[in-house]
Amino acid sequence: MYLNDKRFLKLFKLLSNSRVPMKSEELCEHLEIAPRTLRNDLKNYKLTFLENGVKLISKPGVGYYFEIFHQDLYFRFIQDLIKKETQDQHLIPVYPEERINYLIKLLLSTDKYIKIEELEEKLFVSRSTLTNDLKEVRERLEYYHLDIENKPNYGMKLIGEEFNKRSCISKYYFHTDLYDSVVLSTEKNERKEIIKKLLYDTITENNFTLTDIGFRNLVIHIMILLMRIDKLIENEIIEPIYINLEDEKEFKIAGMIIDKLENQFKVKLPKKEIYYITIHLLGKKSMQYNNDTLLISQETQDLLNYIFKHIKQNFKLDFSQNFELFTCLALHFQPMMNRLKYGLFIENPLIDKIKNENSLAFEISLYVGSIIKEIKNYDVNVNEIGYIALHFALALERLHEEIRSKNILVVCASGAGSSQILLYKLKQKFKNYINDIRVAKLYELLDIDQSKYDYIISTVPIDFNTQIPVINVQYFLTEEDIDLVKNIFTEAENDYSFINKYFKDELFFKDLKGSTKEKVLKNMCDAIQKIVDIPPDFYKLVIQREEMASTEFGNNIVLPHPIKPITDSTFVAIAMLEKAIKWDKQQIKFIFLISTQKDSTESLSLFNESIAALVFNKKAMTELEKNPTLNTFKRIIKEMAIQEKENTIDSIFK
Structure with missing residues (x-):
C-alpha cells in the first residue's frame, strides 16, 4: 500500500471527494505533476485500488472517477489512511452515523468557525454527502435547542445556551461506547470518583434520594462543568424562571454541592451553576414519602x-x-x-x-x-412520550387480560377425583383466560346463580335449559375438546369481517404522486375526500399527529392518521407511491392512512395488530408491490390476522 506516498493520498482524496469525473488536466494541476507522471502513477496505483474495493474508471473526453464495488473494503482502506494521518482511528469516522456523531462532537468542541472545505478533506466525502450529514446534524441539535450559524467566508459554528450545550455534550461524549477508551483519561477517572463521593455524601447528609440514572447524570454534568470552566461567565444574568428555584429544598443542596466543588478543585463557580444543579436534582429525584x-x-x-x-x-x-x-x-x-x-x-x-x-x-x-x-x-418530546407509553402498555395488557378472562362452571358426574383432574387440566391449559372456575354437580346447577358465569363446561349431557352456553367435553380433554374450548375464549378475536368492512376498492390508490410527506398526504387526503365524508381539517389533524412523532415503521411502510378519532366511520386508505420518498429517516413506498370512527366502542385490537405485523413481513410487501391490488392486500392481511391470533394463543398455551 501507498500509505506513506503523499501524492497517492492526495489523488485518492481528490477522486473520493469528486461527484463528477475529473479530467487529467485537473488532476495534474492539483497534484502539480506532468501528464506522463499521472499516467504512470495511475498505472502503478490501479492494483491497490482494486485490492481495496474501488475500480478506477477512465472515459476518453470525460475523465477519471471511482466506482466502489466493495464498500467494506473501501471503508477499511479509508480508516487505514485516516489512522496514518491522525494516529488515532477513533477520531475521524467513515460510516454515515459515525460521521454525524463526529460532526456534532466537533461543533461542541470549539468556539471557532469551521469551513466546509476542511470537513470535506478530513472526512473523504463529497459536498453533497456532507450537506446531507449536516442536515441530520441540525435536526439532532434542534432537540437540545441548539443551531449552526453559517457566516460567509468564515464557516460554521454552534450557537445556543451553555446549559443546552452541556446536555448535548453529555449525550455525545459521555454516553457513547468510545468515550471511556478515547477521551476519559486516568486523571478524569480519578476526578469522577471524587465527584461521586462528594455528591453521595451531600445527598445522604440531606436525606435526599436520586434515581441511579439521575445520580450518574449529575456526576457527568459536574464533570462537564469542570471541563468547561473557561466557558463560564461570572456575572451572567439569571433569568426570572430560575429565581423561583431558590424556594426549593433542592436549591440549598445544590449550593452545598457547589461549595464542596469549589473547595475540592480550587475553583470559583458562578451562581448560575447552583440553579443548573438544582434543575438536575428536581428532574431526577426519586419520589419523596412522608411517614411511608x-x-x-x-x-x-x-x-x-x-x-x-x-x-x-x-x-x-x-x-x-x-x-x-x-x-x-x-x-x-x-x-x-x-x-x-x-x-x-x-x-x-x-x-x-x-x-x-x-x-x-x-x-x-x-x-x-x-x-x-x-x-x-x-x-413533551418523543423520549418522554416513550416513557409514558410504557406505563400505558402495561395497563392495556392487564385490561386486555381482564376483558378476555371468563368465569367457568365445571360439571362432571364421574366423582370428585375426575372433577379435580378436569379442573386441573382446564386451569393448566387456559389459566390466562380463566378468571374464576368452580366445580358443581349436575343437580346443583338449578340453585346456582348462573349469571355470574360465562360458560358451563360439562362431561355429561344437560337435559334442561341453562342461562349460559354449555360446552360438552370428555373429562380427560381430547385435542378436539381443547380446540372447542379455545374457540370460546378467542371468539372475539376470530372475526375477520374488518377486512371487508375497513378496506374498500375505491380507497386503494396506485401510483400516488408526491415528493415530500406533506405533498403525499395532501394528495391522499384530497383523493379520500372525493369518496368519504371527512371533516375539513382532516389533513391538518393528520399533519399535526405526524409532527408529534413520525409514523414511519420500517419495511417501506408509514401509518399516518389524525391525532384523534374524527370520522363517522373507520376506514383505511392504502396508497402505493409512484416513486419511493424519504419520509423522515426512512424510505417509504406504502402508505396506510387509518381513520378511526369517533365515539366508537368496537375493539380494533386484531385489526391494529394485523396492520402492525406488516412492518415485519418483507415478503408480504414485496408481493403487494408485484401485484398491487386490493384482493392481494386482503389476502395478506387475513394471513396476518390469523398469524397474530395464533401467536397470541401459542403464547398462552406454550
Whole structure:
C-alpha cells in the first residue's frame, strides 16, 4: 500500500471527494505533476485500488472517477489512511452515523468557525454527502435547542445556551461506547470518583434520594462543568424562571454541592451553576414519602384526572379506577414536569421499540403529551412520550387480560377425583383466560346463580335449559375438546369481517404522486375526500399527529392518521407511491392512512395488530408491490390476522 506516498493520498482524496469525473488536466494541476507522471502513477496505483474495493474508471473526453464495488473494503482502506494521518482511528469516522456523531462532537468542541472545505478533506466525502450529514446534524441539535450559524467566508459554528450545550455534550461524549477508551483519561477517572463521593455524601447528609440514572447524570454534568470552566461567565444574568428555584429544598443542596466543588478543585463557580444543579436534582429525584405515604401534589392529581377523563372520551378506555396506573404516572410526572419546565433533556434508547411494539400505548401517550402542552404549555418530546407509553402498555395488557378472562362452571358426574383432574387440566391449559372456575354437580346447577358465569363446561349431557352456553367435553380433554374450548375464549378475536368492512376498492390508490410527506398526504387526503365524508381539517389533524412523532415503521411502510378519532366511520386508505420518498429517516413506498370512527366502542385490537405485523413481513410487501391490488392486500392481511391470533394463543398455551 501507498500509505506513506503523499501524492497517492492526495489523488485518492481528490477522486473520493469528486461527484463528477475529473479530467487529467485537473488532476495534474492539483497534484502539480506532468501528464506522463499521472499516467504512470495511475498505472502503478490501479492494483491497490482494486485490492481495496474501488475500480478506477477512465472515459476518453470525460475523465477519471471511482466506482466502489466493495464498500467494506473501501471503508477499511479509508480508516487505514485516516489512522496514518491522525494516529488515532477513533477520531475521524467513515460510516454515515459515525460521521454525524463526529460532526456534532466537533461543533461542541470549539468556539471557532469551521469551513466546509476542511470537513470535506478530513472526512473523504463529497459536498453533497456532507450537506446531507449536516442536515441530520441540525435536526439532532434542534432537540437540545441548539443551531449552526453559517457566516460567509468564515464557516460554521454552534450557537445556543451553555446549559443546552452541556446536555448535548453529555449525550455525545459521555454516553457513547468510545468515550471511556478515547477521551476519559486516568486523571478524569480519578476526578469522577471524587465527584461521586462528594455528591453521595451531600445527598445522604440531606436525606435526599436520586434515581441511579439521575445520580450518574449529575456526576457527568459536574464533570462537564469542570471541563468547561473557561466557558463560564461570572456575572451572567439569571433569568426570572430560575429565581423561583431558590424556594426549593433542592436549591440549598445544590449550593452545598457547589461549595464542596469549589473547595475540592480550587475553583470559583458562578451562581448560575447552583440553579443548573438544582434543575438536575428536581428532574431526577426519586419520589419523596412522608411517614411511608406517597406525596402526590394536588396539581398532579388534577392533571391525571383530567387526562383519564379525556382518554375515556377519545379512546373509549376507562382507566379512572386503575389506582396502580394513576400512582405510576404520578411518580413519573412530578420529576418529568420539572424536566420539561427547565429544559432538562433525557434519552430513551427504547423509543423505536416502544413505538413499534406498543402502538396504541404510544398513541395514547402522544395524546397525553398534547394535553400537557395545552394545560402547562410544555413541549413533551418523543423520549418522554416513550416513557409514558410504557406505563400505558402495561395497563392495556392487564385490561386486555381482564376483558378476555371468563368465569367457568365445571360439571362432571364421574366423582370428585375426575372433577379435580378436569379442573386441573382446564386451569393448566387456559389459566390466562380463566378468571374464576368452580366445580358443581349436575343437580346443583338449578340453585346456582348462573349469571355470574360465562360458560358451563360439562362431561355429561344437560337435559334442561341453562342461562349460559354449555360446552360438552370428555373429562380427560381430547385435542378436539381443547380446540372447542379455545374457540370460546378467542371468539372475539376470530372475526375477520374488518377486512371487508375497513378496506374498500375505491380507497386503494396506485401510483400516488408526491415528493415530500406533506405533498403525499395532501394528495391522499384530497383523493379520500372525493369518496368519504371527512371533516375539513382532516389533513391538518393528520399533519399535526405526524409532527408529534413520525409514523414511519420500517419495511417501506408509514401509518399516518389524525391525532384523534374524527370520522363517522373507520376506514383505511392504502396508497402505493409512484416513486419511493424519504419520509423522515426512512424510505417509504406504502402508505396506510387509518381513520378511526369517533365515539366508537368496537375493539380494533386484531385489526391494529394485523396492520402492525406488516412492518415485519418483507415478503408480504414485496408481493403487494408485484401485484398491487386490493384482493392481494386482503389476502395478506387475513394471513396476518390469523398469524397474530395464533401467536397470541401459542403464547398462552406454550
